[in-house]
Amino acid sequence: MAAGDLVLTGLMAVLLVGIAALLTRIENWRSYTPLAGGGTATGETVVHREKPAGIVRWLTTVDHKDIGLLYGVYAVIAFAVGGIMAMLIRLQLVTPGGALLGANAYNSILTSHGITMLFLFGTPIIAAFANYFIPLLIGADDMAFPRINAIAFWLLPPAALLIWAGFFLAPVTENMIEPAQTAWTMYTPLSVEQTNPGVDLMLLGLHLSGVAATMGAINFIATVFTERAEEVTWANLDIFSWTILTQSALILFAFPLLGSAIVMLLLDRNLATTFFAVEGGGPLLWQHLFWFFGHPEVYILVLPPMGLVSLILPKFAGRKLFGFKFVVYSTLAIGVLSFGVWAHHMFSTGMDPRLRASFMAVSLAIAIPSAVKTFNWITTMWNGRLRLTSPMLFCIGFISNFIIGGVTGVFLAAIPVDLVLHDTYYVVGHFHYIVMGAIGFAAFAGIYYWFPVFTGRMYQRTLGKAHFWLSMIGTNVTFFAMLALGYLGMPRRYATYQFDGAIAPLAQVQTYHLLATVGAVLLFVGQLIFVWNVVQSWLEGPKVEDGDPWDLERDGMLDREFQWFDRKLETAVTDGGEDEEQSALTGARSDD
């Protein structure tokens, strides 16, 4: 205990020294202006007129492209952490008694996997694309509030540290502070009664990530409304900007509610309030508040990826998106309806059956705009000439997985089916088809599609395709096996499993768990290839010298971001490029 205190004191001291060191630099920061015409009066080495050199550039940047890259790196790191956690979960379940972990460690990793993937990977990877490309797509100089943009990002690293704090602190505090074991839904009374301070830290981290998302959302709304170029009207606003705008509106309504609910939970845990106690609001109140945020969160995560697919797919089909207006309308319809479906997560709680029926109706109804989008993507492909590049393959994979995830979801929206399958692996399989098979795939499509723009280089195409096929097969093997496990009655979140033979033969359950793990290994190998491809190509890939690396001009589909990229190559006025000073002086075409 004494040793633990000592270590904590030491950590605090290091933190304070770090803060003091940072504060001493504030004077320098003040004299640094992000404006295009401004200069750095700090006397530091600069690689660009507007930016300081080295790590200071990345710590102080307010350039939307830099912040987009920071979001991207952050999200990929979180994806790696969450992915390793997923692998541990899958390896654990290879044998019924658990192959690797104790129950507490399993619960910790399961909880952190969910929160990491949704809040530290999903939201930031979307913010990465939005930050980098929305201003370019709408012809803006930058985001409406560049400094708020930077603050929103810099709230995320401490959020991650708080969410994962239990893992770091458990060894040095003799398990006084452990990782949260509440599952990502943090249902009361479990989350109130776990005395572990790691839960408080996780809640604070989650709150911080919500604040960051809200600040980002305000910024995107302001940017799209006020910073568009004159020629960019509402009628010709691109589809990705539409989805980001809708998503930002959802964030604005959903995340502050999560923040309030988290504060109430913290008060219940630490100050003996009774918001979620039986004598107060009752445990079901948490579920209502959480899912009022939680289901829009699903659409917060899926709408921008839908926008990415709507933007990228036509480029490689060589034609315009079919029914553009209807895709926009369906985006707005999903945005509105997403706030009317939350209680379908609670059908088995014993809530009023009349309420259940209305939530079932809206849940089924939200399938319609989703189907409209799918219909339009498929019709776009039908009359197109498809170039099966890596981004296009991931778009097609998105559609395929989205159909499977969507159809399995429609069944879950029906109360009688839900009552049978609730809290089984069927639900896990269903939503992973969406979060990995669709959202993850769209993120990969975006990374490959814009890779030339943000790196100036081209990735290795063969590795890109290997990444796609391993991900596609891995996703379908893993999550298909989970659907089957659900039918077998395998409950979610269990660290071990034993089965009454009358329900299902244990051997059969284990076989599907094994299958799911094999699929997860395929997925894991695919992601290793992805990381290698991105890092290696970024450092050593062939330099892109053509502002239209995908031959989009031929079909008249060269969007603003590639036009910007082309101008950047031609004028060599890059932001933060290594040798643009020299290039600009010589007027030479940059080979960057």
Place this chain on the structure above:
Amino acid sequence: MSEQPAGRSGERVVVQLYVVIVALAGVMGFVLGNIRPADLEPELFGFIALPPTPLGVAIYGLVTVGLGLGVLLALVVVVSRRTDDEAGKRDPQ
């Protein structure tokens, strides 16, 4: 710099996608027939009783999903012929 300048027929890729997804439904039917949950009584269109065996449920999955998505695919074909301004613009290269 494009990866594959020639391009493939969108129709063919969409039909392949349809076949794969319907086949997956058949596999799921087969799996369900193997698992055989209690009260498994597949009835095609609600009135043609099929045996609750792997083959029976696989047929149920294939026909049900094949028909459901098939109707949507037919709709895609009709809509793209009649209302898609870009239809016919792109002849196979």
